Amino acid sequence: MEKNSTLISIQAAQALVLKYSSVTSVIVEMDLCNALDYVLAINVISEIDMPPFRQAAMDGYAFSISSAITYTVVAEIKAGDNANPILKEGEAVRIFTGAPVPTTANAVIMQEKVAIQGHKMTVQMPLVVEMNIRPKGSQIKRGAMALAKGTKIKGAHIGFLASIGITKVSVYAKPSIAIVVTGNELKAAGTPLEYGEIYESNGTMLSAVLQELGYLKTSIITVADDYDQTKTTLKEAIQVHDIVLVTGGVSVGDYDFVGKALKAIGVKEIFYKVKQKPGKPLFFGKMGSVSIFGLPGNPAAALSCFYIYVYPLLKKGEGATNTQLLSIFMPITSDYDVKGDRAQFLKAQIEEDGVQILEGQSSAFAGSFGAANALVFIPEHTPKIKKGERVKTILLPIK
Amino acid sequence: MEKNSTLISIQAAQALVLKYSSVTSVIVEMDLCNALDYVLAINVISEIDMPPFRQAAMDGYAFSISSAITYTVVAEIKAGDNANPILKEGEAVRIFTGAPVPTTANAVIMQEKVAIQGHKMTVQMPLVVEMNIRPKGSQIKRGAMALAKGTKIKGAHIGFLASIGITKVSVYAKPSIAIVVTGNELKAAGTPLEYGEIYESNGTMLSAVLQELGYLKTSIITVADDYDQTKTTLKEAIQVHDIVLVTGGVSVGDYDFVGKALKAIGVKEIFYKVKQKPGKPLFFGKMGSVSIFGLPGNPAAALSCFYIYVYPLLKKGEGATNTQLLSIFMPITSDYDVKGDRAQFLKAQIEEDGVQILEGQSSAFAGSFGAANALVFIPEHTPKIKKGERVKTILLPIK
Numbered sequence: 001m002e003k004n005s006t007l008i009s010i011q012a013a014q015a016l017v018l019k020y021s022s023v024t025s026v027i028v029e030m031d032l033c034n035a036l037d038y039v040l041a042i043n044v045i046s047e048i049d050m051p052p053f054r055q056a057a058m059d060g061y062a063f064s065i066s067s068a069i070t071y072t073v074v075a076e077i078k079a080g081d082n083a084n085p086i087l088k089e090g091e092a093v094r095i096f097t098g099a100p101v102p103t104t105a106n107a108v109i110m111q112e113k114v115a116i117q118g119h120k121m122t123v124q125m126p127l128v129v130e131m132n133i134r135p136k137g138s139q140i141k142r143g144a145m146a147l148a149k150g151t152k153i154k155g156a157h158i159g160f161l162a163s164i165g166i167t168k169v170s171v172y173a174k175p176s177i178a179i180v181v182t183g184n185e186l187k188a189a190g191t192p193l194e195y196g197e198i199y200e201s202n203g204t205m206l207s208a209v210l211q212e213l214g215y216l217k218t219s220i221i222t223v224a225d226d227y228d229q230t231k232t233t234l235k236e237a238i239q240v241h242d243i244v245l246v247t248g249g250v251s252v253g254d255y256d257f258v259g260k261a262l263k264a265i266g267v268k269e270i271f272y273k274v275k276q277k278p279g280k281p282l283f284f285g286k287m288g289s290v291s292i293f294g295l296p297g298n299p300a301a302a303l304s305c306f307y308i309y310v311y312p313l314l315k316k317g318e319g320a321t322n323t324q325l326l327s328i329f330m331p332i333t334s335d336y337d338v339k340g341d342r343a344q345f346l347k348a349q350i351e352e353d354g355v356q357i358l359e360g361q362s363s364a365f366a367g368s369f370g371a372a373n374a375l376v377f378i379p380e381h382t383p384k385i386k387k388g389e390r391v392k393t394i395l396l397p398i399k
Numbered sequence: 400m401e402k403n404s405t406l407i408s409i410q411a412a413q414a415l416v417l418k419y420s421s422v423t424s425v426i427v428e429m430d431l432c433n434a435l436d437y438v439l440a441i442n443v444i445s446e447i448d449m450p451p452f453r454q455a456a457m458d459g460y461a462f463s464i465s466s467a468i469t470y471t472v473v474a475e476i477k478a479g480d481n482a483n484p485i486l487k488e489g490e491a492v493r494i495f496t497g498a499p500v501p502t503t504a505n506a507v508i509m510q511e512k513v514a515i516q517g518h519k520m521t522v523q524m525p526l527v528v529e530m531n532i533r534p535k536g537s538q539i540k541r542g543a544m545a546l547a548k549g550t551k552i553k554g555a556h557i558g559f560l561a562s563i564g565i566t567k568v569s570v571y572a573k574p575s576i577a578i579v580v581t582g583n584e585l586k587a588a589g590t591p592l593e594y595g596e597i598y599e600s601n602g603t604m605l606s607a608v609l610q611e612l613g614y615l616k617t618s619i620i621t622v623a624d625d626y627d628q629t630k631t632t633l634k635e636a637i638q639v640h641d642i643v644l645v646t647g648g649v650s651v652g653d654y655d656f657v658g659k660a661l662k663a664i665g666v667k668e669i670f671y672k673v674k675q676k677p678g679k680p681l682f683f684g685k686m687g688s689v690s691i692f693g694l695p696g697n698p699a700a701a702l703s704c705f706y707i708y709v710y711p712l713l714k715k716g717e718g719a720t721n722t723q724l725l726s727i728f729m730p731i732t733s734d735y736d737v738k739g740d741r742a743q744f745l746k747a748q749i750e751e752d753g754v755q756i757l758e759g760q761s762s763a764f765a766g767s768f769g770a771a772n773a774l775v776f777i778p779e780h781t782p783k784i785k786k787g788e789r790v791k792t793i794l795l796p797i798k
Contacts, residue, residue, distance in 0.1 A: 032588075036607055037798065052592055057763070078624065080583030082595045098584050098696065100595040139764045147769070152798075155611045156768035159604025159698055163597070163765060167588045184479030185497050189431075189566045193451055196481045196499040198562070205558025208435055212554045213798050225477065297497065299558050326772065326797060328729070328751055352727055364456070365538045366562060369555035370546070373725065398725060399436060399551075399612050399796045 007275045010308070010343055013284070016270050017309050020286050023319045024242070026173035032161055035153050037214030038171035039319045044147040046164045049137035054101040058132045061114060061121050062105040063092035065129060070122045077102070092121050101133050108132035140164060150321035172319040175242035176217040177210060179203045180233060182249040182258060183297065184225045202247040202299055205366060209306060212397060215314065225249070231261040238265070238290050242317070245310065246283075248297030258294055259283065267292055275380065277342040278363035279305040291317075301363035304345045307375065307396065325397075329390040330355040332376070336385045343380040347372035348393065355393045373398060406674045409707070409742055412683070415669050416708050419685050422718045423641070425572035431560055434552045436613030437570035438718045443546040445563045448536035453500040457531045460513060460520050461504035462491035464528060469521045476501070491520055500532050507531035539563060549720035571718040574641035575616040576609060578602045579632060581648040581657055582696065583624045601646040601698055604765060608705060611796060614713065624648070630660040637664070637689050641716070644709065645682075647696030657693055658682065666691055674779065676741040677762035678704040690716075700762035703744045703774065706795065724796075728789040729754040731775070735784045742779040746771035747792065754792045772797060 008016075027041040056062065056077075063071050064087055071092035077083050079098035087093065087104040095101065095108060106129050115122045140146055146164055147157055153171070161169065179202075186200040187193055203220035210218050219241075223233040230249070237244045249258030263269070267285040272294075274282050278301035283294030291313055295302040307325060315323040333354040338344065347358045347368050357376055360368035377392040378385070385391060407415075426440040455461065455476075462470050463486055470491035474484050478497035486492065486503040494500065494507060505528050514521045539545055545563055546556055552570070560568065578601075585599040586592055602619035609617050618640075622632040629648070636643045648657030662668070666684040671693075673681050677700035682693030690712055694701040706724060714722040732753040737743065746757045746767050756775055759767035776791040777784070784790060 033603060033607065036610055048592065051597060051763075053594060078583065080585070080595055080624070082593050084594065098582065098597070134763060139761075139766060146766075151769070154769055155604060155608030156702060156765055156771070158607035159600050159702070160765040160769055162588055162603040163600035163698065165588050165592070165598045183497065184477060186479070189561055189564050193447065193564070194481050195452060195483065196479055198450060198497070199564045201558050201562035204432060204561040205554060208432065208557035209554030211435055225479070299562065303555060303558070326749060328749060330727070350725060350727060362538075364450075364533060366555055366559040367538060367545075370550070370553055370559055372555070395794070395797060397798045398794060 007273045007280070008271050010274060010276050013271055013274045013282070014309065014312065017284060017313050018316055018323065020270050020284075021291055021313045021316045022289070024172050024175065024317055027170050028173050029168050029170050032158055032167055032169055035169050035171055036155065036158065038153055038169075038174070040147055040149050040151045040153060040169060041172045041319060042170040043145050043149050044161060044166060044169060046140045046142055046144055046146045048164055049142045050139040050164050051134050051136060054103075054136050055134040056095045056097055056099045056101050056108045056132065057134050058108055058110045059096050060109045060111045060132065061092045062095040062101050062108045063087060064089065064105055065107050065127045066090060070120055073119050073121050106130060106133075148321075150319055152320050152322070174215055174217060175314065175317055176240070177215060177219075177243045177245065178237040178241040179206050179218060179220045180237055180244060180246045181220060181222045182225065182230065182246065186222065201366065202295075202297070202302055205299060205303065206245060206247070206295075206306065209303065213311075213314070225257060227257045227261060230257040231264055234258070234261050234267075234292075235265045238267070238287050238292065242290060243310075243313070244290060244292045245295055245306075246293065247295045247302050249294070262292065262294070275342055277340055277344045279308075279345075280342070282309065284309065296363065298363035299366035300347070300361075300369055303366065303369055304375065307394070308345060325394050327377075327392055327394045330393045331388045332357065332385050332391050333387065335387050338378055338382050338384060341381055344378040345375045345394075346378060348374045348376040350374050350393065350395070354388075355391065372396060406672045406679070407670050409673060409675050412670055412673045412681070413708065413711065416683060416712050417715055417722065419669050419683075420690055420712045420715045421688070423571050423574065423716055426569050427572050428567050428569050431557055431566055431568055434568050434570055435554065435557065437552055437568075437573070439546055439548050439550045439552060439568060440571045440718060441569040442544050442548050443560060443565060443568060445539045445541055445543055445545045447563055448541045449538040449563050450533050450535060453502075453535050454533040455494045455496055455498045455500050455507045455531065456533050457507055457509045458495050459508045459510045459531065460491045461494045461500050461507045462486060463488065463504055464506050464526045465489060469519055472518050472520050505529055505532075547720075549718055551714075551719050551721070573614055573616060574713065574716055575639070576614060576618075576642045576644065577636040577640040578605050578617060578619045579636055579643060579645045580619060580621045581624065581629065581645065585621065600765065601694075601696070601701055604698060604702065605644060605646070605694075605705065608702065612710075612713070624656060626656045626660060629656040630663055633657070633660050633666075633691075634664045637666070637686050637691065641689060642709075642712070643689060643691045644694055644705075645692065646694045646701050648693070661691065661693070674741055676739055676743045678707075678744075679741070681708065683708065695762065697762035698765035699746070699760075699768055702765065702768050706774065706793070707744060724793050726776075726791055726793045729792045730787045731756065731784050731790050732786065734786050737777055737781050737783060740780055743777040744774045744793075745777060747773045747775040749773045749792065749794070753787075754790065771795060
């Protein structure tokens with residue numbers, strides 16, 4: 001990382017991250033019930049019609065429509081019954097939701113729309129062929145694609161795949177991620193601070209944020225501000241992980257060894273410094289297939305950079321079709337004076353009728369990130385935003 | 400569940416769910432790093448000032464402002480140094496971001512804004528008292544509240560709490576949840592279907608959706624359409640869980656035993672049937688402190704009811720301040736003809752400029768729920784919505 005690297009734009013930096021990342025080649029077959037948050041690596045094809053038979057959509061009576069309005073009830077079919085009685089003209093069966101409709105019936109009438117007297121059922125509404133019958137294969141046909149490669153598997157997907165009898169899926173492996181935390185000033189929690197020290201929190205935070213997104217294979221590695229130690233630690237971290245996130249040490253101070261160490265061990269700089277606030281001193285590099293981010297030491301800046309640059313890398317790497325956080329345009333709830341000229345990401349809170357930019361935008365302060373459920377993007381050279389103007393609002397993960 | 404229960408409104412049903420649910424009395428102390436997704440049960444008070452000392456916000460030089468513009472650099476302070484040199488008039492120290500600023504200094508100047516000649520440093524910009532110094536306690540003061548009871552703990556919160564040295568937090572216990580799946584027609588995945596059978600999927604789906612939200616203490620219990628067995632199973636489930644979700648069996652068919660069984664074992668009906676689509680035959684009852692939901696058997700209807708009614712119960716029970724999913728008003732991206740008169744929840748996809756109502760709204764079909772990232776609420780008696788009209792859009796959990 002040289003002092004005079006040229007600042008690149010956010011768009012260019014995001015494009016470079018995607019250009020230099022690739023989908024993992026490791027595909028794992030796993031039980032459907034464990035596949036939540038993984039990305040499907042092979043299309044799932046349905047091996048059955050769903051529903052597998054013509055299914056009653058109502059509790060009522062099934063029969064073949066004739067000119068008569070009164071039918072004789074000759075049998076009963078419940079959900080789960082393996083029964084397909086042959087109905088003669090004028091005959092009906094009592095039937096319940098989910099039960100198979102006899103092949104010889106072409107209508108199901110709701111029980112609320114008939115009059116019953118003994119075994120006689122009289123219809124009290126106009127009839128339509130195939131009414132209240134879910135056709136075989138109407139949700140999905142045998143041989144059709146149930147879920148496409150690249151889909152991130154959600155709870156509803158698991159329900160749908162279970163309904164067509166799927167028990168195993170092939171998904172992309174998740175990356176193993178090292179979080180390298182640098183700085184002599186950092187003390188582990190649980191011990192008293194000496195003058196000049198602060199508690200380590202970036203590693204803990206990034207690990208928790210990764211866990212929130214479903215990435216559990218993370219290790220936190222701490223290293224003092226020492227050139228040789230930094231070099232050795234980074235080299236080892238790169239050898240055994242897919243992604244290395246370094247926090248701190250990417251500024252230009254004489255004691256920021258990270259840049260020099262990365263160069264010395266052969267990491268190729270893709271970009272260093274982005275025209276943005278916060279997170280100007282962001283570094284991205286590659287060594288073989290391993291991606292290395294140098295995130296700012298300030299926690300709020302590190303977290304913004306995580307969502308804007310690391311998140312898409314993670315998504316691309318695990319084969320997801322969507323690599324960005326969802327963003328929407330929302331009106332801002334009060335006037336906002338923009339400080340500085342650089343493009344900015346501001347911590348914000350979405351409300352029912354608009355988005356409010358939060359107090360406490362300092363990069364050093366992770367506290368207000370907790371209250372944020374969105375980041376508002378302000379393009380460069382925007383002096384002021386008026387209440388009601390629509391701004392690009394990036395939704396943070398919500399549960 | 401009697402046939403003639405009066406339908407109540409969505410608002411009334413939601414209010415009853417909250418009225419009849421209470422915050423758990425079980426409070427657990429746990430390691431901060433395991434507390435993700437739990438709700439804080441006791442305010443966290445900071446035991447330190449953060450930062451704990453006056454902290455340099457830049458790499459540069461610290462000194463006491465005088466009439467001179469040239470200062471002699473007498474020492475160096477890095478982040479983590481336990482050093483507080485006494486500076487005389489005209490003296491400066493080289494200082495790095497995060498390092499403690501000497502008590503005798505009242506300004507830090509960026510290294511880019513000075514000229515250096517040997518040990519002499521000449522300032523090249525106007526000086527302001529306390530510039531580039533983060534005051535002690537400026538993020539949070541010792542004794543101040545760092546995080547309020549009722550906050551659901553996110554990754555950013557964990558980062559912030561770690562930064563003030565917190566290692567343990569007291570949180571509300573999560574409920575244990577039984578999912579009781581009813582229906583003779585249900586077959587376990589992995590075995591071939593007989594005519595009339597379908598694969599069990601509601602239990603798998605609800606368990607996955609709960610897992611997505613961070614609820615891991617769930618058990619799936621299946622029961623055939625048999626009155627005595629249903630009664631015994633429900634009784635046992637209620638005895639050992641905090642929440643029981645029953646799917647299917649809440650309709651009025653002669654073989655839906657759930658209603659009768661719940662009544663027989665002493666579950667108090669709070670409401671049964673809601674004026675809504677999907678999910679009309681929704682049941683909510685209480686037995687002691689245990690909440691029992693009878694969800695519709697149709698998977699998409701069950702899932703809608705889960706987000707609208709069960710989610711708030713879960714949040715209230717675990718002590719969260721926010722009990723509802725986030726909802727916003729968004730313009731609809733194309734005209735929509737509303738079917739029927741009941742208030743509706745429609746599966747929808749949020750895009751950058753509006754919300755699109757998805758195809759495939761059938762209650763029986765969980766598939767389109769996978770593509771949805773929101774539910775659009777349509778009030779009752781809405782015949783048509785025009786493109787561009789703003790509709791209430793409930794955001795589903797996103798990662």
